[in-house]
Amino acid sequence: MKVLKVELDRNRSYPIYIGSGLLADTALLAQHISSQQVMIVTSDAIPDQYPAALSAALSSHRTEIVKLRDGEQHKTLHELEKIFDRLLEKKFSRNATLIALGGGVIGDMGGFAAACYQRGIGFVQIPTTLLAQVDSSVGGKTGVNHPLGKNMIGAFYQPKCVIIDTDVLNTLADRQLSAGLAEVIKYGLIRDAAFLNWLEANMPLLLARDKQALAYAIERSCLNKAEVVGEDEFESGVRATLNLGHTFGHAIETGCGYGHYLHGEAVAIGACFAADLSRRLGWLDDQDVARIIEVFKAAGLPVLPPPEMTADQYIELMGVDKKNVDGKIRVILLEAIGKALLPMSVEPAQLQQTLKNYADR
Ligand code: GLY
Numbered sequence: 400m401k402v403l404k405v406e407l408d409r410n411r412s413y414p415i416y417i418g419s420g421l422l423a424d425t426a427l428l429a430q431h432i433s434s435q436q437v438m439i440v441t442s443d444a445i446p447d448q449y450p451a452a453l454s455a456a457l458s459s460h461r462t463e464i465v466k467l468r469d470g471e472q473h474k475t476l477h478e479l480e481k482i483f484d485r486l487l488e489k490k491f492s493r494n495a496t497l498i499a500l501g502g503g504v505i506g507d508m509g510g511f512a513a514a515c516y517q518r519g520i521g522f523v524q525i526p527t528t529l530l531a532q533v534d535s536s537v538g539g540k541t542g543v544n545h546p547l548g549k550n551m552i553g554a555f556y557q558p559k560c561v562i563i564d565t566d567v568l569n570t571l572a573d574r575q576l577s578a579g580l581a582e583v584i585k586y587g588l589i590r591d592a593a594f595l596n597w598l599e600a601n602m603p604l605l606l607a608r609d610k611q612a613l614a615y616a617i618e619r620s621c622l623n624k625a626e627v628v629g630e631d632e633f634e635s636g637v638r639a640t641l642n643l644g645h646t647f648g649h650a651i652e653t654g655c656g657y658g659h660y661l662h663g664e665a666v667a668i669g670a671c672f673a674a675d676l677s678r679r680l681g682w683l684d685d686q687d688v689a690r691i692i693e694v695f696k697a698a699g700l701p702v703l704p705p706p707e708m709t710a711d712q713y714i715e716l717m718g719v720d721k722k723n724v725d726g727k728i729r730v731i732l733l734e735a736i737g738k739a740l741l742p743m744s745v746e747p748a749q750l751q752q753t754l755k756n757y758a759d760r
Pocket residue numbers: 534535537538540638641642
């Protein structure tokens with residue numbers, strides 16, 4: 400087992416455990432769960448064996464399982480009420496623990512429920528998709544979508560620990576594996592050029608689910624994420640660079656209807672768009688952009704925007720983003736491969752030109 404740490408102030412630092420079989424490790428769970436009452440929030444898309452194994456490992460606790468509908472289209476305030484209903488029906492107290500067992504949608508909703516219920520209860524993340532393991536389970540971003548904007552309602556709420564059981568990737572669909580690789584590639588692009596080299600060389604092994612290669616990619620991604628979150632927990636600076644490709648990606652997810660594109664797929668397209676814009680503004684060259692597009696393609700990800708969306712639609716949707724300031728659209732661009740720039744305002748005319756040319760390439 401590997402242990403990394405997210406370093407935070409006010410005694411809120413927490414470990415990230417990465418290893419095989421951790422989901423059912425009673426001793427490990429006991430280190431972070433002192434309450435009798437434990438609510439396991441999971442989804443209808445998670446194989447039953449996982450909540451069953453977790454409940455069995457927590458047999459000395461009083462566990463409840465609440466299953467939500469999975470997918471970004473169900474990451475809503477309405478679906479969230481199912482968690483509150485159950486917590487209240489079962490008279491869960493303020494010292495209770497909520498475990499989010501699932502992908503990014505479940506982690507975000509479980510974390511938001513934990514942040515709100517009685518103004519905050521214990522929270523543990525057990526991510527079951529690659530995307531959640533390498534990104535969304537670490538760093539305390541929680542929340543739900545609104546029809547007008549993705550993740551626009553939420554809170555920063557850190558877990559007590561993140562338990563990454565690499566065995567759960569055995570049952571992950573290929574499409575979900577690729578979607579997770581989008582966020583893995585992102586770390587290489589924004590701050591870890593050596594990791595990008597490694598990813599390019601090892602993509603076939605990752606897609607073949609080689610255990611060692613996947614464990615290494617998860618560890619290195621989490622290390623990058625933990626460093627960034629430790630430096631800028633509330634995203635007043637460098638944390639925004641983790642959103643490479645996200646402004647455009649969120650517009651695609653919202654514009655095409657939540658759930659049509661997986662988050663990682665939309666991020667891959669968005670990162671290619673950001674690379675193209677970075678080239679137009681003089682930072683990257685043609686070869687850099689070609690290399691970026693190639694690595695996403697090699698991971699089995701889409702790289703072109705959906706043809707049905709217009710430039711005006713993107714601009715309208717990109718106007719609803721947490722990075723924007725005073726209503727101005729701000730995006731993350733690359734100064735070089737392995738070096739992201741802080742969020743920067745881009746004029747709608749400049750964006751429109753890039754959108755049009757990029758979609759036509
Ligand atoms: N997923 C980006 C962040 O956690 O900041």
